Amino acid sequence: MSPRPMVRPGGRSARVQESVHAAVRELVEEVGRDALTVPMVATRAGVTPSTIYRRWGDLQELLSDVAVERLRPETDPADLGSLRADLDAWAEQFLDEMASPSGRAYIRDALLGDPDGTNAGQCSAYAAEQIDAVLARAVQRGEPVPETELLIDRVVAPIMYRILFRPVPLDAAYARELVTNALYAQQFEAGARPTRAAAPRRSNGKPEN
Amino acid sequence: MSPRPMVRPGGRSARVQESVHAAVRELVEEVGRDALTVPMVATRAGVTPSTIYRRWGDLQELLSDVAVERLRPETDPADLGSLRADLDAWAEQFLDEMASPSGRAYIRDALLGDPDGTNAGQCSAYAAEQIDAVLARAVQRGEPVPETELLIDRVVAPIMYRILFRPVPLDAAYARELVTNALYAQQFEAGARPTRAAAPRRSNGKPEN
DNA sequence: CGTCCAGAAGCGACAAAATCGCATTAAGGT
């Protein structure tokens, strides 16, 4: 999942990884992310710098791994009794966490040292899992639900776009607005148009042109 | 616009900047972005490394500047006679350029070495300008038009989110689908709900918690 | 048109980092 080869999941490798991650977390607190260096992390973690260079390549990839860990949601979305309430609450919390200075920093780090997109994909998967949990509960209640993809396009994507690309401040009202629009779309557009709002179903495994 | 101080827009500074940018573009072609180093760029550009370190800080910020330049749209969106056609065409081209391997690389670079978000904001401004141009023409034709913010949230944001966070391939059909949904929303939702789909109007100047 | 001045680049010494080969350790399987 995290570092490059990780062919040996247990024992010393695991200890080294944990110790290095812990060192990063501590040092980010103490000296700030900009002052971090690989040798510094190595010393704190009690390993030699070459170990870090070999396993992570450079500081960015290491920071990316740590960032993804911190972006993993700790708790399931709250159950407030209705799809609308659950989504509102989840979106507000999501926006809060992501738009905070540290959240922004983690997102940037996660994207930054991630040549193959694995870590970024993991972030997106976290959000999708949370949304799925909310939707699954709504289905059990018998509520009509939109597709996960619709919510990602209409709620998650705009939030992330604004965080990454725009200097605009975000507040909870914006999150609720996005949820409102998404649910409105689901309610009215379902069947109203031939094509759905969700994702293009992949056909091949190869991205790109 | 691009480098840090740029207090002196003309003369030698300008020549150095252009020469360095050109060196980056050439070397990216020749040796690939991963193999780039500051000393290498300096040699090719005919300047000393310390000049680059002083003006750009590090390779990432330099690459970010170059990336933003390349992400600037060269042409105005085509006029195909209707809002729908113009938006379809623009969105398809936008997706094409951004989702291509080099487009993805530029986006990442632009975000990467951009501590204060200036370059990212510039990218977002480019897209907004293009959309505004399309909308302005539609207004002249007498067509009803959605707000720019709606199109950014509904078309630009989902595309960028998928490019940055998801391994899914994107195609022109997806771009058209997003446009369809956005126009549908504009047509039906206008006045149907108390709150509009557009941006939260800022109240204070301070982001964040 | 000449002079001055501050910002910017050049240069070189130094400090810090990243890389690499080789020796050593220890998981995980047999």
Next chain:
DNA sequence: ACCTTAATGCGATTTTGTCGCTTCTGGACG
């Protein structure tokens, strides 16, 4: 208990990044 091999440790070497100082030059001002 042994064997294989990934993973780490260590140190020499190369490369990159920093810093103080000097030199150059664009632009303003007289």
